[in-house]
Amino acid sequence: MSPVPENCFVPTSEIIAVEETELNKKQRNIGKWQKMAKPHAFTVYYVKKARNHRWRCSDVTFWCVDEHLCNQWIQALKELLEMQKSRPKHLLVYINPYGGKRQGKSIYEQKVAPLFSLASISTDVVITEHANHAKDNLLEVNINKYDGVVCVGGDGMFSEVMHGLIGRIQKDSGIDQNNPKAPLVQCNIRIGIIPAGSTDCICYSTIGISDPVTSALHIIVGDCQPLDVSSVHHNNTFLKYSVSLLGYGFYGDILKDSEKKRWMGPMRYDYSGFKTFLSHHYYEGTISFQPAKHTLGSPRDKDSCRTGCYICKKSEQQLAEQHKECGLKHEEDEEEWKVIKGKFLAINAVNMSCACPRSPKGLSPAAHLADGSADLILVRKCSRFDFLRYLVRHTNQDDQFDFSFVDVYRVKSFQFTSKLSEDNESNITDIGKKRFGQFCRDHPACCCNIANSTWNCDGETLDSSAIQVRVHCQFVKLFARGIEENSKDEAVYSQSSIEQLL
Numbered sequence: 001m002s003p004v005p006e007n008c009f010v011p012t013s014e015i016i017a018v019e020e021t022e023l024n025k026k027q028r029n030i031g032k033w034q035k036m037a038k039p040h041a042f043t044v045y046y047v048k049k050a051r052n053h054r055w056r057c058s059d060v061t062f063w064c065v066d067e068h069l070c071n072q073w074i075q076a077l078k079e080l081l082e083m084q085k086s087r088p089k090h091l092l093v094y095i096n097p098y099g100g101k102r103q104g105k106s107i108y109e110q111k112v113a114p115l116f117s118l119a120s121i122s123t124d125v126v127i128t129e130h131a132n133h134a135k136d137n138l139l140e141v142n143i144n145k146y147d148g149v150v151c152v153g154g155d156g157m158f159s160e161v162m163h164g165l166i167g168r169i170q171k172d173s174g175i176d177q178n179n180p181k182a183p184l185v186q187c188n189i190r191i192g193i194i195p196a197g198s199t200d201c202i203c204y205s206t207i208g209i210s211d212p213v214t215s216a217l218h219i220i221v222g223d224c225q226p227l228d229v230s231s232v233h234h235n236n237t238f239l240k241y242s243v244s245l246l247g248y249g250f251y252g253d254i255l256k257d258s259e260k261k262r263w264m265g266p267m268r269y270d271y272s273g274f275k276t277f278l279s280h281h282y283y284e285g286t287i288s289f290q291p292a293k294h295t296l297g298s299p300r301d302k303d304s305c306r307t308g309c310y311i312c313k314k315s316e317q318q319l320a321e322q323h324k325e326c327g328l329k330h331e332e333d334e335e336e337w338k339v340i341k342g343k344f345l346a347i348n349a350v351n352m353s354c355a356c357p358r359s360p361k362g363l364s365p366a367a368h369l370a371d372g373s374a375d376l377i378l379v380r381k382c383s384r385f386d387f388l389r390y391l392v393r394h395t396n397q398d399d400q401f402d403f404s405f406v407d408v409y410r411v412k413s414f415q416f417t418s419k420l421s422e423d424n425e426s427n428i429t430d431i432g433k434k435r436f437g438q439f440c441r442d443h444p445a446c447c448c449n450i451a452n453s454t455w456n457c458d459g460e461t462l463d464s465s466a467i468q469v470r471v472h473c474q475f476v477k478l479f480a481r482g483i484e485e486n487s488k489d490e491a492v493y494s495q496s497s498i499e500q501l502l
């Protein structure tokens with residue numbers, strides 16, 4: 001048995017497939033194999049880790065003269081693969097053909113489907129025909145026959161699939177999602193994201209790159225990354241779940257404007273971003289929150305959440321203990337609320353860093369994927385120039401929280417009410433306020449906007465500006481492993497490497 005000359009160490013957990021190789025005449029007539037009557041061979045397809053968290057499918061072919069020995073190797077390696085119990089065998093795939101640059105279908109067919117087939121994963125594929133197609137379909141399909149659900153699209157498409165799955169599970173368990181304090185049932189079926197959208201922040205923040213082949217390989221090897229999910233309510237009405245950004249003011253206004261420019265594709269965000277930046281609107285309101293005392297980290301930490309994160313593991317243990325001790329009891333009501341009134345350019349609540357190609361470190365670089373908390377970032381009224389300085393820091397190494405007009409808190413729940421809705425509630429008959437609600441009567445030239453902004457919830461707008469939000473620790477699971485530290489160097493060492501077998 002003779003491997004290719006170059007050394008190659010591969011953990012069995014990162015072998016994609018093993019196949020007998022048919023050698024053609026040309027191959028048989030090279031090198032020393034020329035002298036052998038009939039060489040036999042098998043090929044091992046494996047994950048090759050490249051720079052910047054990019055994964056590729058590579059292969060190595062092993063040749064041998066003894067057919068029996070060759071078959072034994074194939075058999076042994078296939079048995080090892082069978083032992084990888086976390087790998088999916090049957091997947092349900094939803095493709096949004098209109099997401100991002102409208103390449104979802106070709107990305108799936110050309111880059112992902114061949115890999116799934118190589119890894120013997122069978123699929124049922126649905127190409128969506130309208131918004132909410134995937135969500136509605138998930139409410140009726142037999143999900144038990146699948147080992148996971150894959151969405152091909154952007155954050156909006158992921159959000160749709162997640163809502164379908166969570167909604168389905170709550171419905172099957174008789175849980176009323178409209179009750180903000182309802183003990184929700186966790187979603188254990190994993191979701192895979194093949195990035196083909198405009199921002200792809202959820203994929204980027206959980207894998208470290210927005211790349212369809214890398215994501216497909218994380219699905220094939222059966223990775224599992226829990227994610228915190230925020231539930232958003234208006235009084236006793238359920239509005240949405242959020243995993244990445246819940247943003248009011250700047251990001252809400254960008255989204256609202258950009259929806260009208262969908263034809264521009266991902267560029268719509270640059271156009272609307274620039275426009276919204278120039279408009280420089282701020283919004284008055286009251287934000288109340290409960291600090292996340294259970295989690296070990298802080299939003300100003302220098303270290304980021306990485307694969308096997310200690311802080312997320314601690315939260316997982318706490319969650320398990322909570323479930324053991326008091327079932328699904330809630331202690332949140334008794335804990336202190338901090339109240340902040342003010343004029344804000346942006347209010348951003350993020351359950352993860354929200355890193356994406358536009359901002360590789362994200363809105364909150366030290367936020368954790370699965371610690372049961374969100375980072376609440378309050379950007380108060382400031383000059384346009386200061387706001388620009390703040391934005392630019394999302395793209396370089398400088399600390400974006402080191403400004404007098406920016407505050408950041410790690411929270412487990414929060415509420416927001418705009419001044420406009422407070423005023424309307426307290427004085428509903430004040431006709432003047434209602435009639436001139438769109439303008440600032442005192443300062444016509446200033447940028448204050450008495451109208452409400454909208455919430456941007458993972459790329460979907462919310463109808464209500466007054467919301468109540470609660471973070472649910474590790475509520476859904478992804479086919480991901482978090483961002484690997486120095487992934488390229490670490491990849492080569494493992495107890496269970498093929499090299500040991502050879």
Ligand SMILES: CCCCCCCCCCCCC/C=C/[C@@H](O)[C@H](COP(=O)(O)O)NC(=O)CCCCC
Binds near residue numbers: 197198392394456
């Ligand atoms: C002078 C240069 C300043 C650049 C600042 C850039 C900061 C970018 C931070 C982006 C955070 C993104 C958070 C994620 C939001 C997505 O959920 C949402 C929907 O995504 P998709 O469905 O894939 O379209 N995307 C947005 O809301 C767009 C934000 C655009 C920011 C310019």
Ligand SMILES: Nc1ncnc2c1ncn2[C@@H]1O[C@H](COP(=O)(O)OP(=O)(O)O)[C@@H](O)[C@H]1O
Binds near residue numbers: 096099132
């Ligand atoms: N076939 C379809 N036609 C129109 N909209 C769709 C379709 N399938 C999904 N959608 C909706 O498109 C929205 C945006 O999708 P997404 O894949 O996130 O693209 P983008 O990143 O460009 O916003 C999602 O909210 C989803 O509900």
Ligand SMILES: [Ca+2]
Binds near residue numbers: 228367369372373
């Ligand atoms: Ca979190």
